[in-house]
Structure formats: structure tokens, C-alpha cells
Amino acid sequence: MGKKSKLNDLACFQVYTLHHAFGRYYQAAFAESGLTYAKYIILKALATQSQMSLSELSQGVGVEPNTISPLAKKMATYGVIERVRDAEDERRIVLRLTEYGIQVLKAADEVVAENFADLGISDNDAKQAIALISRIRSAVEKAKPSRLNLPQAPPNVQDGLPD
Amino acid sequence: MGKKSKLNDLACFQVYTLHHAFGRYYQAAFAESGLTYAKYIILKALATQSQMSLSELSQGVGVEPNTISPLAKKMATYGVIERVRDAEDERRIVLRLTEYGIQVLKAADEVVAENFADLGISDNDAKQAIALISRIRSAVEKAKPSRLNLPQAPPNVQDGLPD
DNA sequence: TTGGATTATTTCGTATGCGAAGTTTTTGGT
DNA sequence: ACCAAAAACTTCGCATACGAAATAATCCAA
Numbered sequence: 001m002g003k004k005s006k007l008n009d010l011a012c013f014q015v016y017t018l019h020h021a022f023g024r025y026y027q028a029a030f031a032e033s034g035l036t037y038a039k040y041i042i043l044k045a046l047a048t049q050s051q052m053s054l055s056e057l058s059q060g061v062g063v064e065p066n067t068i069s070p071l072a073k074k075m076a077t078y079g080v081i082e083r084v085r086d087a088e089d090e091r092r093i094v095l096r097l098t099e100y101g102i103q104v105l106k107a108a109d110e111v112v113a114e115n116f117a118d119l120g121i122s123d124n125d126a127k128q129a130i131a132l133i134s135r136i137r138s139a140v141e142k143a144k145p146s147r148l149n150l151p152q153a154p155p156n157v158q159d160g161l162p163d
Numbered sequence: 164m165g166k167k168s169k170l171n172d173l174a175c176f177q178v179y180t181l182h183h184a185f186g187r188y189y190q191a192a193f194a195e196s197g198l199t200y201a202k203y204i205i206l207k208a209l210a211t212q213s214q215m216s217l218s219e220l221s222q223g224v225g226v227e228p229n230t231i232s233p234l235a236k237k238m239a240t241y242g243v244i245e246r247v248r249d250a251e252d253e254r255r256i257v258l259r260l261t262e263y264g265i266q267v268l269k270a271a272d273e274v275v276a277e278n279f280a281d282l283g284i285s286d287n288d289a290k291q292a293i294a295l296i297s298r299i300r301s302a303v304e305k306a307k308p309s310r311l312n313l314p315q316a317p318p319n320v321q322d323g324l325p326d
Numbered sequence: 327t328t329g330g331a332t333t334a335t336t337t338c339g340t341a342t343g344c345g346a347a348g349t350t351t352t353t354g355g356t
Numbered sequence: 357a358c359c360a361a362a363a364a365c366t367t368c369g370c371a372t373a374c375g376a377a378a379t380a381a382t383c384c385a386a
Contacts, residue, residue: 002272006289007279011185012204014296017225019182020343021303022174027344027371029308038372041175055334062180067373069336079317091334091381100317109165111311116170119302126169129299132292133177139282140184145192148274151266154242163236163366183373190341190374201342218364230343232366254351254364332383342373353362 007136029111035104039075042068043097043105046081051096053086062137080104170299192274198267202238205231206260206268209244214259216249225300243267 026037045060046052054072058065072095076083080101086092097105189200208223209215217235221228235258239246243264249255260268 002269003276005272005276005279006286006293007282007284008272008275010289010293010296011189012207014293014300015178015182015185016200016204018296018300018303019178020226021300022178024344025303025306025308026174030311031308031345033311033313035311035313036371037179041179044175053334063183063372064374065335066337066375071372073336089334089382093335098317100314103314106165107314108311109168109171111309112171113166113168115306115309116168116303119170119306121170121299121302123169125295125299126173129292129295130169130173130177132288132295133173133181136284136288136292137177137181137184139284140181140188140279143188143278143282145188145194146274146278148193148196148198148271150196150198151263151270154261154263187374194375199341216364226342227344228365229345229367234342236366252352252364256365328384328386330384332381334381335379337378338376340374342371344370344372346368348367349365351362351364354358354360356358 007140010136011140025115026112029115030108034078035108038071039080040105040108042071042075043080043101043108046095046097047102047105051094054093054095057095075101170303173299174303188278189275192278193271197241198271201234202243203268203271205234205238206243206264206271209258209260210265210268214257217256217258220258238264 023037026040030036030040041061042057045057048060052060054068055065057072058068061068072081072083072093075081080098082096082098084094086094186200189203193199193203204224205220208220211223215223217231218228220235221231224231235244235246235256238244243261245259245261247257249257
């Protein structure tokens with residue numbers, strides 16, 4: 001048995017699973033609408049400020065800028081966000097919710113809030129989880145990955161099905 | 164402003180972000196080794212029982228069987244798991260860690276446990292998070308998604324950059 | 327000022343995940 | 357026993373994510 005780490009267990013069995021459970025819920029709820037989990041999160045993040053650069057948004061959402069870039073482009077063509085170059089600094093892209101985007105976000109928020117209302121998770125539970133997870137995330141972002149060295153591979157057994 | 168739901172906030176801002184923070188950590192730690200976050204989780208899940216069918220594994224990992232299927236195939240060619248048809252029921256695939264798989268898992272566990280050791284998250288913190296998240300996951304899996312209907316799209320403004 | 331860093335964004339290749347649809351094997355009702 | 361329904365996997369098309377590398381705009385130090 002390898003060394004034990006409760007934080008590792010948390011990551012592999014709880015956070016991973018919960019993330020995908022949420023993902024399946026949002027995917028089902030937004031099906032056919034063109035909205036997705038990722039795009040919904042972007043809308044929510046953009047709603048916290050009047051405008052944001054692409055990298056500020058990526059910080060807010062917690063993913064890399066190259067993940068946001070194509071999504072923002074698509075969302076602009078859908079009309080939910082405005083996407084323009086910053087006149088002050090032509091490298092920057094400035095993003096902002098459109099009036100339509102605000103309406104879409106509102107409609108989505110309503111549906112989700114309704115679906116999540118009677119699941120037995122109180123606001124206090126959720127708040128506690130928010131505080132705890134927030135702390136854990138800060139910690140994990142500080143982790144310095146050391147390279148894994150794998151043991152010698154075995155004499156290629158290939159014990160299995162042809163395909 | 165749409166209706167508020169703390170559980171929705173938890174999903175969109177905390178769980179989503181923490182999942183990706185963990186993902187980036189494991190990706191960096193396992194870089195070059197051929198191991199990935201998803202494959203590592205599969206190894207850990209398989210270590211909990213002497214053997215498992217593909218669908219039992221998918222249940223244990225918390226994703227759909229069609230996600231596990233190609234991963235299991237690849238992992239068998241890497242020699243970390245054994246993958247054979249169940250003689251009792253030829254529809255089933257039986258999966259089991261190989262000796263090499265056990266070694267790989269052990270090596271990975273060591274590295275992660277070491278990297279996660281001094282981040283300021285106690286085992287008690289992690290345990291508390293495990294209990295709380297476990298409860299939340301059960302609840303979310305019960306949520307019945309109702310279809311989102313988007314408001315009328317605006318007269319296609321397309322106010323943006325050419326590309 | 328001017329040319330090499332630095333910063334912001336984009337593009338590219340790879341790896342997951344999901345639902346839907348297809349294939350093979352087992353089950354069950356008659 | 358026989359065939360339709362169910363169950364277990366697999367395949368397919370689409371949508372994220374990431375790191376690495378490319379591109380474009382700014383900064384800055386000699």
C-alpha cells in the first residue's frame with residue numbers, strides 16, 4: 001500500500017465524482033438550449049463585474065486562458081457577451097455581458113435554483129462547503145508537483161482481449 | 164438577478180475550480196510517466212476490490228461506462244490492469260490490477276502523499292470535506308433537471324472582433 | 327530609441343467526459 | 357424452445373481542459 005493522504009482521497013473519490021455529478025446535471029438541464037456548464041459558469045463570473053479581460057475571467061473561473069479563449073469567441077457569436085479589444089492595450093480582450101446574456105443567465109439561475117431547492121442541502125451546508133473548499137483550493141494551488149518515476153515495466157504481457 | 168442557490172454557487176465557483184486545480188496538479192506530477200489523473204483514479208478504484216466489472220468500476224469512479232471503456236483498453240495495453248471477458252457472462256469485462264499496476268499505484272501514491280503533506284490541510288479537514296461532499300453528491304444525483312427555455316435571442320448584433 | 331524581454335491571446339495536439347446509437351449476450355414470458 | 361426486451365460494452369460526435377508553441381503588442385534598459 002502506498003502512503004495515505006486524506007487530501008488525495010478527497011481529490012480522487014469525492015471532488016472528482018462530485019464535479020462530474022454536477023456536470024451531468026447541468027448538461028441535462030441546459031440540453032437543447034445551446035448553453036453548457038462551462039458557458040454558464042462564464043456568464044456567472046462575468047456577472048460579478050461590469051467587465052473583465054480574458055485573463056481576469058480565466059482567473060475568476062479557475063481555468064487557463066487558452067480554455068476560455070474559444071468559448072468566449074463562441075459566446076460572442078451567440079450574443080450573450082460582448083468581446084472587443086481594449087483601446088488602452090491592444091493585446092487585451094475586454095468581455096462584458098450583453099443585455100441578452102443577462103436574461104439568459106437569469107433564466108438559467110431560476111431553473112437551477114428551483115431544481116436544487118429541495119435536495120436536503122441547506123444553505124448552511126453549502127456555505128460550510130464553500131468555506132472549506134475555498135481553503136483547500138488555495139492549499140492545492142500551492143502544491144509543488146514532484147515528478148513521478150514509474151517502476152520498470154513488465155515483459156509486455158498483453159494479457160487481454162484483442163480489442 | 165436570478166434566484167440564488169448556495170448549492171449552485173458551490174458547484175460553479177468552488178467545486179468546478181477545485182476539480183481543475185487538482186487536475187492541473189496531477190497532470191504536472193504525472194507528466195512524462197504516461198499516467199494521468201483519470202487513469203490514476205481508476206487504479207485507486209480497482210485497488211479497493213480484487214476485481215470489478217467495467218460498469219462496477221464506472222460506478223465506483225463516478226463516470227459513465229463509455230468513459231471508462233477506452234481508458235481500460237489503453238491501461239491493459241500498458242500492462243497495469245488485466246482485462247478479460249467474464250466466462251460466466253460473456254457480455255461482461257472483468258478488470259483487475261496487475262502486479263505492475265500495484266507497483267505503479269504505490270509509486271504514485273507516495274509522490275502525491277508527499278506533495279500534499281504540508282499544505283496546511285489536516286486529515287481532519289479532509290475528512291470533514293469528504294463527509295460533506297459525499298452527502299452533497301448523493302443529493303445532486305437526485306436532482307431532476309427541468310429543461311431550460313431561453314428567452315428570445317436578440318436581433319443578431321455580432322458586435323465583436325472578426326475573429 | 328530600439329531591440330530584447332514580457333505580457334495577452336490564440337492555435338495546436340492530446341486526453342477526458344457525455345449522451346445517443348449500435349452490437350453482442352442473456353433473460354423471460356409463453 | 358423461441359424471440360422480444362433487457363443488459364453490458366463499444367463507437368461516435370461534440371465540448372471542454374491542459375501545456376507548449378506561435379503571434380502580436382508593450383515595456384524597458386542601455
